[in-house]
Amino acid sequence: MLPGFLGDMARSVTAEHGRGCVAALAGRRIDAPGAGVVRFPIANRERVRARLLATLRDRSVRALVTSAACGVDLLGLDAAAEIGAARHVVLPFDRAQFRDTSVMNRPGDWGTLFDAVVRDVEAAGALTELYQAGGAAAYLATNVAMLDHAAHLAVSMGLPLIAVVAWDGTPRDGVDVTLVFRDEARRRGLEVVELSTC
Numbered sequence: 001m002l003p004g005f006l007g008d009m010a011r012s013v014t015a016e017h018g019r020g021c022v023a024a025l026a027g028r029r030i031d032a033p034g035a036g037v038v039r040f041p042i043a044n045r046e047r048v049r050a051r052l053l054a055t056l057r058d059r060s061v062r063a064l065v066t067s068a069a070c071g072v073d074l075l076g077l078d079a080a081a082e083i084g085a086a087r088h089v090v091l092p093f094d095r096a097q098f099r100d101t102s103v104m105n106r107p108g109d110w111g112t113l114f115d116a117v118v119r120d121v122e123a124a125g126a127l128t129e130l131y132q133a134g135g136a137a138a139y140l141a142t143n144v145a146m147l148d149h150a151a152h153l154a155v156s157m158g159l160p161l162i163a164v165v166a167w168d169g170t171p172r173d174g175v176d177v178t179l180v181f182r183d184e185a186r187r188r189g190l191e192v193v194e195l196s197t198c
Contacts, residue, residue: 020060021159024150026181027072027166028197030106039168040071040197042107048166051195053079055164061085062159065150067142068117069102070110072166077117088126090146092138139177143184166195
């Protein structure tokens with residue numbers, strides 16, 4: 001009887017996994033030229049996208065909530081489109097300001113991807129612009145808004161919520177927005193999946 005019980009458990013876990021989940025994503029931007037600390041070098045762009053894609057696929061992510069900065073955010077959104085997951089974007093302020101300050105000021109052609117993602121997400125009614133003042137507080141508010149939005153989405157879809165954090169694993173001096181996101185997700189009792197950008 002025990003093997004049958006274990007088989008039932010395995011089938012139950014598989015069925016639950018097969019239902020999918022909602023994911024909230026945060027992580028590093030691409031490093032600036034000459035960055036003193038290597039956190040996400042441009043050379044790792046495709047490797048990190050592959051890790052994100054594998055994670056979203058393995059977890060059967062049905063909807064992804066993130067921001068849209070160059071690096072982890074945009075790569076995650078691009079990967080989500082590949083698997084047909086719904087995409088929800090939360091920006092700390094209007095898209096033009098965000099594009100200038102969080103997309104175009106790092107190596108790589110991120111503007112084209114950003115523009116396409118924002119166009120598609122807005123058309124789907126899934127773009128949120130918070131209109132926060134600048135500075136770290138705006139990005140911390142975005143963390144909370146992303147997790148709140150993802151939680152509401154998970155409830156409405158009847159799916160579990162996970163957090164995905166893609167980073168180098170070493171906190172920055174001062175306020176580290178990625179670390180704060182991870183810790184807040186844990187505080188909320190979410191499963192946190194960590195991926196490396198190195």
